[in-house]
Amino acid sequence: MSTARDKALVRELLATAGITLNGDRPYDIRVHNERFYSRILRDRELGLGESYMDGWWDCDAIDQFLDRVLRARLEEKVKGSLKLQLHLLRSRLFNLQRRSRAELVARQHYDIGNDFYAAMLDKRMNYTCAYWRNASTLDKAQEHKLELVCQKIELQPGMTVLELGCGWGAFAKYAAEKHGAHVTAVNISRKQVELARELCAGLPVEIKLQDYREVQGKYDRVVSIGIMEHVGYKNYRTYMEVVNRTLKDDGIAFFHTIGGNVSTTTANAWTTKYIFPNGMLPSIAQLSRAMEGLFVIEDWHNFGPDYDRTLMAWHANFERAWPQFREQYGERFYRMWRYYLLSSAAGFRSRSTQLWQVVMTKPGREQPNCRIVDVSVPREVREPVMA
Numbered sequence: 001m002s003t004a005r006d007k008a009l010v011r012e013l014l015a016t017a018g019i020t021l022n023g024d025r026p027y028d029i030r031v032h033n034e035r036f037y038s039r040i041l042r043d044r045e046l047g048l049g050e051s052y053m054d055g056w057w058d059c060d061a062i063d064q065f066l067d068r069v070l071r072a073r074l075e076e077k078v079k080g081s082l083k084l085q086l087h088l089l090r091s092r093l094f095n096l097q098r099r100s101r102a103e104l105v106a107r108q109h110y111d112i113g114n115d116f117y118a119a120m121l122d123k124r125m126n127y128t129c130a131y132w133r134n135a136s137t138l139d140k141a142q143e144h145k146l147e148l149v150c151q152k153i154e155l156q157p158g159m160t161v162l163e164l165g166c167g168w169g170a171f172a173k174y175a176a177e178k179h180g181a182h183v184t185a186v187n188i189s190r191k192q193v194e195l196a197r198e199l200c201a202g203l204p205v206e207i208k209l210q211d212y213r214e215v216q217g218k219y220d221r222v223v224s225i226g227i228m229e230h231v232g233y234k235n236y237r238t239y240m241e242v243v244n245r246t247l248k249d250d251g252i253a254f255f256h257t258i259g260g261n262v263s264t265t266t267a268n269a270w271t272t273k274y275i276f277p278n279g280m281l282p283s284i285a286q287l288s289r290a291m292e293g294l295f296v297i298e299d300w301h302n303f304g305p306d307y308d309r310t311l312m313a314w315h316a317n318f319e320r321a322w323p324q325f326r327e328q329y330g331e332r333f334y335r336m337w338r339y340y341l342l343s344s345a346a347g348f349r350s351r352s353t354q355l356w357q358v359v360m361t362k363p364g365r366e367q368p369n370c371r372i373v374d375v376s377v378p379r380e381v382r383e384p385v386m387a
Helices: 002-014 036-053 062-071 080-092 102-108 113-121 140-150 172-177 190-199 235-245 269-274 284-291 307-326 326-349
Strands: 028-030 055-058 160-164 182-187 204-209 219-227 245-259 294-303 352-361
Touching: 002 036, 028 269, 036 269, 036 326, 062 326, 113 190, 113 307, 140 172, 140 245, 140 307, 140 352, 160 172, 160 235, 172 182, 172 204, 182 190, 190 204, 204 284, 219 235, 235 245, 235 284, 284 294, 307 326, 307 352, 326 352
Parallel strands: 160 182, 160 219, 182 204, 219 245
Antiparallel strands: 028 055, 245 352, 294 352
16 A cells, blocks of 8 residues: 555544644644655554654653544444564463563563652652542642542551552551551562662561562551553463462452543553553453452542543653653653553543552451442551551
């Protein structure tokens, strides 16, 4: 197919989403390289992201552009290349999230620099969705998220908590400082573990450099906030079995995860290659099958639109801080990271992706309240509790 015909087809597809090729609205794209049209028809989302990184096109509001693309479901109208089909086949044939591959995402994404993430995130360094109800700043919204988790699991002073995947220790520190919990947290990112240990020094918190599949012991509460996206569909049952094995019979389990509307076996090809190697989003069907026979679902909460607002806040921080990182990371990284944050925001804005918090208990346990007090004024925030 000729470049002219490819351009005409792309123009027609974009028009169905209300986007004008080389138009002047914030969500219109300006194309600088005529090879762009064939590339995105061949490589779909991978070609779109890579061509942006290569400077082949620009857009004043990438989040608005991709929101329109996703709402129009344009990806379903482009078949894509054999390379993308092989990407899908590989995820079906192999366990891409097996233990020997688990550290890849840590090296490529989470270990790129604690100072970089400190500049982009809130003061507690939460790298997961904030809870914006009754909050007007990122710091407050992330504090409310942490309090929301503590209330959902009915956390009390002196309880033991296992956190699977702990980031920079934001939840572990909050649970120990504000609720008097004793937290054991595991993580495979060396740089995150180093800083988490520093931030949690002096608290009843132990941070281990360990894969979630290797944990031992019994705990009153088992929590994960943002690890399920790295578990992989071949390992969802293993994850649930680990939680079942480490949770006391009268305990409460909880996970916070991004989720997809349909069951898949892989993730967006661009995101997998450049941002989260071997990552993928679970569906409700996949998660429910994994927990079947092990847990009772007590509460399933979706506040996906809050992630749109969180990502836009991170993007604003990133843009503000970029001058100090430009020389270290370079222009291609800037375009990659900008595309990552804004395309992710578009996913939540278009409702293509969701944010779930799920509370689970073992069968036979008395049903917990799962009652949420106003998280904007929790007693524990005003008066720290130490056990």
